[in-house]
Each structure stands twice: as C-alpha cells, then as structure tokens.
C-alpha cells in the first residue's frame with residue numbers, strides 16, 4: 120500500500136473552517152492558524168466528530184465523516200503547513 124498523500128493545512132484543512140468559525144472561536148484559539156489548530160487538534164477533532172461544533176444553532180452543517188477523517192489524518196501526519 121502506498122503511503123497516503125500528505126495533507127496540508129493551507130489546502131486541505133483551512134478551507135474546512137468558515138469565517139464564522141474563525142471569528143467565533145478566536146478568543147480561545149485561532150482556527151485560521153496552523154500552529155494554533157495543531158496545538159488544539161485533539162479538542163477540535165472531538166468537537167467536530169461529536170457534532171458539538173460548529174453548534175447546530177449557528178446554521179452550519181456538521182462536519183461529514185470525510186472531513187473529520189481528513190482532519191485526523193492531517194494531525195497524524197504531523198500537521199504539514
């Protein structure tokens with residue numbers, strides 16, 4: 120099996136966060152910044168995979184399984200910028 124292609128923050132992860140996500144979470148972390156997201160990756164993953172974030176009340180759809188898996192893979196690959 121070939122190793123899976125390396126995902127990058129800029130092209131694979133950042134586009135999954137909306138402007139609303141970044142704006143609402145900025146007091147606790149910067150979802151627009153690779154280092155901040157990598158540092159909080161476990162908590163972010165838990166929040167999206169459980170459907171707690173983004174909150175249903177804000178009107179955004181919950182992350183699909185593919186989005187969650189992509190995020191996890193990026194983290195496990197070391198968080199390429």
Ligand code: HEM
Pocket residue numbers: 136139140143144159162163166167172173174176177
């Ligand atoms: C460490 C993980 C996270 C924690 C502890 C967290 C916590 C919170 C809290 C306490 C609020 C305000 C109360 C609420 O509306 O429930 C909030 C709001 C919000 N969060 Fe998060 N959050 C996390 C990750 C995320 C992620 C990864 C996203 C996007 C993918 C996100 C998107 C939002 C949005 C859009 C709101 C605003 C909801 C509104 O005002 O309608 N959050 N978050």
